[in-house]
Amino acid sequence: MVDEIRQALRSQQSDEQRERRQKLVDDRRGASVSAKEFEPVAVEEFEAFLKDIKAQRNNKLYFRKMKNSLALGGDYISRFLRTNGALEQLLSITLRSTESSCQLEALSCLTNIACGDHKATYRVLRSAGPYLITFLNGTNPFLQEQAAWCLTNIAKDCDECRSLLRCHGASHAFIKALKSVYPQVVDMAVLAVQAYAQSPSHIIQDLVARDMLKQLLPLFDRDSAKPDFIGQLGWITFYAYSNASVQVEDMDCTARLCHTVANKMIHCSLASQENSVALSSLLACLATWSSRWCELAGELARMPGMVAALGRLLEAPYLHLRREALWLTHCLSGFLTQHNLADISAAISGIVPLLTPGADYINEVLQLLQGISTNLPAFRQSLAGSTAILAQLQQMTPEHVGECQKLHAILAQP
Template sequence: MDAVSPARRDHFKPSVASGAGQRRRKLAVALSKERRDAAVRAKRMRRSQDVEDGMEMYCEGDEDSRIALENDVKSAVAELVSASQDISKGASNRKLEALKKVRRFLSCSSLPPVSVAVEAGLIPVLVECLKFGSSEEQLLEASWCLTNIAVEDVQQQEDLLMPVPLLIAHLGENSSLLVAEQCAWALGNFAGDSEEIRKILLAQGSLRPLARLALSQKTSVARTACWALSNLIKGPSTKGASDLLSIDGILPGLVQHLHSKDEDLVAETAWVLVYISALADTKQLINATLLRPLVEWLATSNQLTVLTPVLRVIGNIVCGDNKMSDGVIAAGSTVPGGVVGALVRCLQTNHRALQKEAAWVISNLAAGSMQHKEHVFPVACGPLVNLLATASFDVKKEAVYALGNLCVMPKEATAAQTASQPIHAHLSALAQSGCVAEFVNLVKSPDPEGSKLGLQFLELVMRCLQNGTKLVEGCDGMLAIEMLHFHENDELRNMANHLLDTYFGSELEEEEEEHA
């Protein structure tokens, strides 16, 4: 995922009011890039069983095979163009067979000859094939061709967008579900290309018919339409998500999908909710009864494709105020271990992305009220400490944020204080767990943010625990802090020098006298 600055609360995290929305929007943009190479792709080619028939000769991968494929594609497109202009008896059948042939070529490999077909004049004839009055089979084949064409980069090829108005039109109630689903698939691929194209699709009225299709009772249709919707609204503009949220019936329909037994439909629905919760007003989501099924999936699913978006939706929601976090915690009341137990379950997986995301969600829950901190600490503290010793560096940082928030008083309780005030019971328990050495190692890291987090926590330990300075020094903390004495980063250098002067000043003076 692209690096983003997470929204943080309390003294380890800045105010959610100022940062959460921006963080969620940046995450949404980062996700759109991440999904292109992940299991849930931003673009999807449609293949078919009949593709292999007669295509073996093109699968050698050598130069001769490539040239043969390109020449035969040009011939197939020329045949389709000729058949489209023929008005004699039987022309419709010849046109359909030629269209199927082109479609098989566009589905025959991981790198279909899209550019060759487009340069040969395919797009105008596909537009012709999509006109109203065409047979259902012809509409299906033409939209299938466009689905695979749109897998390619279309951003710089405006003529590829010529069929878009007809694709949108065939999403309507008068179209068969097969045709509507294939058109939604094609539009989803177009939408996955760029924000500029998403704006064009939104301006041409694609949102409402896709939303209607997403509420279909046919699972495969709803699944495809939800995937296309998630591509269409994924930002960075907030317009698509906000407009979708304003459509009557969309939230109840999405909630209904969350109760489906089809985990693929649940996953695609959750991705729609990821972008809604990242880019639109999350308060409506609290009132949409969707939190309980989300927490239930988080607690029970073993599918990474489901857990990833579900966790992200919950994370976006807890970026809000304490009432939002209250709603998430309440939604887990019927789940064994509650929502924190479900999050810990993700911490204890072997999936780095789930660990990192779960730690981020916990850090925001822990940045809430005193009740939230007390609710989270007994369940999450041990697993978070374990991540400090075993996880990858980016996961460790999220765990540090979570542990830091668990150890400081809520911001409203310390409004008159300039320094963070500790929750002594939590801080003491954490120090006794032996994790101070891990924070010292964090100070030594080459990552400035990691070093800063380590310094912040060590300062809290030395300032607030009676034996804090000895505890830090016993883990070679003073030496780690001294390493930053001449650091090029002004903030780290100043923090380190302040800690050295405040907590180790006498020792440093003695060392200087010995060397004098």
Template sequence: MSGMDRKSQYKNRAKNVANIRQRHKAEELALRKDRKEKLLSSKRFRYVDGDELTDEISHDDVTKATKSLQKPGAHRLENLKTLRQAFSQGSAFIDTFFKVENALDTLVGIYTGKDSEQQLEAAWCITNISGGTAEHEMAICKHVAPYLITYLSSGVHQLQDQSAWALGNLAGDSAECREILQKQGVIPPLVQLLQSPHSSVVQSAAFALSNLAKESVEDCKEMVQASVIPNLLRHFSYSPENLDVLAEVSWVFTYLATSGLFLEEMSSNGVITKTVSLLVTLSDIMPHKAQVVTPLLRCLGNICSGPDQYTVEAKQNAELLPSLCKYMTSDLRHVRKETLWVLSNMTGDLGVCKEVAFGPILPHVLEQVPAAFDIKTEALYVLCNLACHGEDICTQLVNSGMLQCVTPALKSHDVEVLNLALTMCEMTLKMIPKAKEIFEKECEGITKLEALEYHNNDAIRTSANHILDMYYGEERNAADKKGKGKKTSK
């Protein structure tokens, strides 16, 4: 049979995989916004060393401290320290603060006043209020945000740091807050702060920029126009001292890459090359630094979900796939999962597929198929993308024990997993003659397909019946006839 005829056997199924893959990308990009919260909260209270370990302050203490603020004097400093510590212990204390008449106006007055020590403590209080509920944040956004933005250019790095952190909390709350901040001109001074010699200021500015960028293409566009990419690149390097800053910067790049609109700018500025270089460097540092590896893997995955030219650019570094192989063996399951997602996007490229299928990383992909649902799903996407690229790669998959790994997934209760597993099995049966016997005799595939013949999902039921009829119809008919010819004793 000619290569063209062979390809015609699986090309329709390959289109189906491409459709699944596109939907998967869209769903993943949406879900990752929620998943990020587990690793890196979009809103953060700020503690001083030991604050979170002290005895809990009472609501009466908060009320007394708030009322005492209304009277000028040196006592205000201790009142402010009590309040910012209380606010970091939960939003209920912030509610207590707001119950006192003119509480916020008094706090803003101190923040914009001339006593620098009290001003910094007031800024800290505002930062922690902005980490509270949506109602708390909106109050800060409407009444304090213009001052916060003004103080980004204050020249006092402690005040810049606190103000940027508070703005980051506001940006992490809602689209309404982000729109208010954007209209008030928050982006240019935040980008400018990336040039600060103080790492804490850079970290807070990048935190705010990442929360602005993650939901809004318009905000990303303004950032790019304000030269955020070259300013971020100043800090896009690894050292133990730079880990926190690098993590924040990596999140900004991750969200800039999400829409695909700024990939050309990222490429021309060397972001893609640098992202890969960092991942290569960090792959050898054990245990893996999830704080920074996670956003770097997501950034690369977003880049590779765009046109294949960017995947080709990424894999120009010969150490990329060996490094991804190291991440596939990480002790951290979410690092393995992120790595599979990167591979599922990279394997749209034939060159990558060949390196994965015939290289040392394939066994590690197969090892993830029996894992928990979310990792299993990512591994199946990688395998489907590999199989789509033809019989040579599919033969290698079969020879590597792919069917033995994938067929048990036909017992899954998840429709997406079943769909991927059925797709994988069907493409393999179409392309590889020996797969039929392996699937039947070594994997008990027919039994597993028969269990899906009456599945409550139409697509699963149809696909299972199609495979049974197409590849095992004769055997089943023969078995039925043989069964009917037997006489039973009475």
């Protein structure tokens, strides 16, 4: 079966090129397809629609309608799965169709089914898992991208699904896809790895052992990298270093990653609102490295632009970025004693919203402020001299006496 797939994959690219040439001819003739032909099937008619799946195996428009229907989830997916033989027929078309466009649309249908509940996702994994890995290991970028998308949906489901994917060879396939010359394959592979690397620890250890971290380095500096792509890379990196069970032995690679991420964070901080999706994971990575390795913390503290970036982020438009910037400031505070903290001191008022009485995170914020104030007397003086901070202290009611006492103790430190 696998040999059949490999043989089919070798002919896929020529098929796609033939299709593109035909499309150019059709466009010149003014050919068009009615939008109605792509509309989803009414849910009450969907099971009857599925009875034609075998007869329509070479009809791209049929599978396009199926894909659009399954994209609506819910009843469509459940009706599909309870239709006898539907999943088996769809898988057969995905593997053996002589029409590459039908093959791609059928694979898209599997992707949408895998986005359903756990039962639906698990059925796709059990039925199609090894074949999805084979497609991802292939040479057709269209099928690779779609297979990676389907694998992403599966990996997002649960630890059991992720562990089973590993047994099918997902780790090797994902690392290989990260090296692809096709940007769309790399983009989807990064999304898949982010979902796959969440847990359990043996999966991220397997990825690290396969030199995943080295493959991430050039991707951070890719010219076309958008904030969401950078954010995904950041979370993958964070999963590798924040898990105490994962051993990362290549400290040279770690140091290079640390400096690359720091430079990217400093650059992104110049437009924190537009780059918020990237900044959250970048800050988490830097804080994790700083708390684990003093040498890296010292190097980060000395980086040009680091203090200015922290100051900007303490006044970021999103409070979660302010908390994460405060976390990184805390991790670096022991190495900032000889630095000019004017940029951070000027942003003290940005901390005020983080001190909202009764907020879920206020005790965490107070703990961070305590540590920073202990290591940086200049910061504590700026904190104590801030009228906005003092006003916030006065607004704390008796029901928040514990929080009030902690903040007062921080401000009263000698």
